[in-house]
Amino acid sequence: MIQTEPLGGLHTIVTHRTNRMHQRGHDHYDTHCGNRCDLADRWAARNLITPRAFLAAARDAHTIADVAANLWATPAIVNAYIAGLPPDEWLIMTRLVGHKVV
Numbered sequence: 207m208i209q210t211e212p213l214g215g216l217h218t219i220v221t222h223r224t225n226r227m228h229q230r231g232h233d234h235y236d237t238h239c240g241n242r243c244d245l246a247d248r249w250a251a252r253n254l255i256t257p258r259a260f261l262a263a264a265r266d267a268h269t270i271a272d273v274a275a276n277l278w279a280t281p282a283i284v285n286a287y288i289a290g291l292p293p294d295e296w297l298i299m300t301r302l303v304g305h306k307v308v
């Protein structure tokens with residue numbers, strides 16, 4: 207699919223916002239990119255996505271990419287958010303969403 211200019215602009219904003227928060231995650235853990243990027247992503251996810259926002263985004267979506275688009279986040283950050291949830295919280299979240307998000 208050919209991206210139109212507004213979509214390209216939105217993609218740039220989402221990527222910039224995510225990268226900035228990823229870098230702040232590294233600052234938080236006093237690490238540099240290439241070392242513990244998983245921690246930086248989880249920090250970014252926790253600070254970009256609230257449980258309420260995740261629920262609202264996931265109820266209207268069936269894929270991680272759709273959830274990410276609804277949250278103005280990257281799929282990697284959504285995956286980091288999910289990975290950072292304790293299993294019991296993820297179970298509650300999936301029940302509240304009402305369907306599987308793959």
Ligand SMILES: [Zn+2]
Pocket residue numbers: 228232238239240241242243246
């Ligand atoms: Zn990194």
